[in-house]
Amino acid sequence: MEQFVPQRVFVQKAALAYEKGERLVRKLSSRGIPTEVYERKVPALRYRSAKDKFLALKRTLVIGVWAQRDFQTCRPSAHYQLPLVSGCPGLCEYCYLSTNLGDRPYVRVYVNTEEILAQAQRYTEARRPETTIFEGSATSDPVAVEGWTGSVAEAIAFFARLESAGFRFVTKFTAVDGLLGLDHRGKTEIRFSINSDYVLSHFEKGVPGLERRMEAARKVARAGYPLGLLIAPILLFPGWKDNYLNLLRTAREYLEAALAGPPTFELITHRFTSRAKSVIRQVYPDTELPLEESERQFKYGQFGYGKFVYPAGTMREVEEWFREQISSTFPQSRILYFV
Ligand code: SF4
Numbered sequence: 001m002e003q004f005v006p007q008r009v010f011v012q013k014a015a016l017a018y019e020k021g022e023r024l025v026r027k028l029s030s031r032g033i034p035t036e037v038y039e040r041k042v043p044a045l046r047y048r049s050a051k052d053k054f055l056a057l058k059r060t061l062v063i064g065v066w067a068q069r070d071f072q073t074c075r076p077s078a079h080y081q082l083p084l085v086s087g088c089p090g091l092c093e094y095c096y097l098s099t100n101l102g103d104r105p106y107v108r109v110y111v112n113t114e115e116i117l118a119q120a121q122r123y124t125e126a127r128r129p130e131t132t133i134f135e136g137s138a139t140s141d142p143v144a145v146e147g148w149t150g151s152v153a154e155a156i157a158f159f160a161r162l163e164s165a166g167f168r169f170v171t172k173f174t175a176v177d178g179l180l181g182l183d184h185r186g187k188t189e190i191r192f193s194i195n196s197d198y199v200l201s202h203f204e205k206g207v208p209g210l211e212r213r214m215e216a217a218r219k220v221a222r223a224g225y226p227l228g229l230l231i232a233p234i235l236l237f238p239g240w241k242d243n244y245l246n247l248l249r250t251a252r253e254y255l256e257a258a259l260a261g262p263p264t265f266e267l268i269t270h271r272f273t274s275r276a277k278s279v280i281r282q283v284y285p286d287t288e289l290p291l292e293e294s295e296r297q298f299k300y301g302q303f304g305y306g307k308f309v310y311p312a313g314t315m316r317e318v319e320e321w322f323r324e325q326i327s328s329t330f331p332q333s334r335i336l337y338f339v
Pocket of ligand 1: 087088089090091092094095096097140141172207
């Protein structure tokens with residue numbers, strides 16, 4: 001899936017007062033996509049099963065106005081989340097959004113981008129002279145809907161001009177052509193989420209494959225963007241070392257000639273919450289994801305819920321292995337964090 005085409009659209013009435021909201025509705029309606037206006041709550045439809053509901057909502061676009069007062073913090077990847085989009089049409093079985101969005105996984109886009117960016121400016125000014133980094137993909141994959149909204153491009157242009165601020169987002173989608181000619185001034189880091197063959201073939205659906213992602217990564221590197229690679233979730237299965245080593249070598253082959261500077265790496269081992277497990281079991285009953293609590297260690301997270309992570313000894317071994325392999329495949333790169 002290169003460009004998400006929703007099957008149904010719900011538009012918050014207030015969103016129609018914004019030029020972007022009105023334009024989006026016109027564009028979607030002209031494609032024959034059914035569009036319904038709501039006032040306060042997204043209408044709840046009836047579905048035959050929890051699985052049908054989940055899959056239908058993944059194909060549903062909600063166009064709304066971001067109306068909260070504060071941005072959420074976003075450790076360890078940034079200082080704040082930048083709420084341009086929430087949700088994602090992809091169907092990765094392990095998706096962390098199963099915890100955040102649970103059984104209401106709409107793809108929701110916010111049309112008051114100027115107000116959101118003005119809020120980012122206020123946060124930045126309050127923290128100066130420190131640099132403030134905003135994460136555009138904390139609860140979404142914003143590139144999946146970029147062809148409709150153009151919000152990522154707006155944010156890139158905005159942060160290029162804003163002193164003491166930076167923008168970053170991660171994606172598995174490849175619709176990056178609209179970003180290549182922007183005057184980004186190196187202030188936006190674009191990261192691609194990549195994984196081993198085993199993880200791609202067993203657990204990722206509805207997202208572009210590795211080659212398409214690497215081609216998109218090469219394009220953004222050639223356009224001078226700082227580039228990052230996110231390996232998440234790192235899953236341990238028989239042969240994981242060979243599989244992840246192949247991944248690193250493939251990434252090097254694609255990127256070597258295009259990189260202006262060394263890439264960054266972010267490494268996130270597989271974890272799950274009880275809420276995510278129950279969504280996964282309902283939607284993907286035959287999943288081969290390892291979801292056995294007794295094989296994991298329980299850890300409290302920053303948003304108040306606990307998650308099941310690999311035991312400490314395993315984590316140490318995996319971290320050591322990745323650090324060693326990355327430093328030999330991409331010698332100048334920086335590993336921002338391993339969790
Ligand atoms: S691409 Fe990312 S956000 Fe989208 S379903 Fe897959 S893991 Fe979730």
